Amino acid sequence: xxxxxxxxxxxxxxxxxxxxxxxxxxxxxxxxxxxxxxxxxxxxxxxxxxxxxxxxxxxxxxxxxxxxxxxxxxxxxxxxxxx
Numbered sequence: 001x002x003x004x005x006x007x008x009x010x011x012x013x014x015x016x017x018x019x020x021x022x023x024x025x026x027x028x029x030x031x032x033x034x035x036x037x038x039x040x041x042x043x044x045x046x047x048x049x050x051x052x053x054x055x056x057x058x059x060x061x062x063x064x065x066x067x068x069x070x071x072x073x074x075x076x077x078x079x080x081x082x083x
Contacts, residue, residue, distance in 0.1 A: 011048070012078045016071070016075055021042075024064040024066075028043055029042075031064070035060060035063050045060075
């Protein structure tokens with residue numbers, strides 16, 4: 001198992017996170033306001049400079065109007081296509 005936050009699977013996670021934000025029609029600044037963080041925080045998360053834990057992912061998902069279950073299912077599909 002890769003330990004780097006820059007693994008291909010984590011890269012897929014980051015792409016999905018950004019795509020979900022864009023599909024929700026939110027800028028990084030708007031998302032930051034919804035989750036009580038700064039735009040810099042959101043940017044660092046999307047670029048992989050800051051790793052997101054499951055509780056933070058749940059917060060992101062709620063702000064984006066997608067359930068954690070839906071997000072994880074999309075991630076599973078995307079990772080499955082990489083094999």
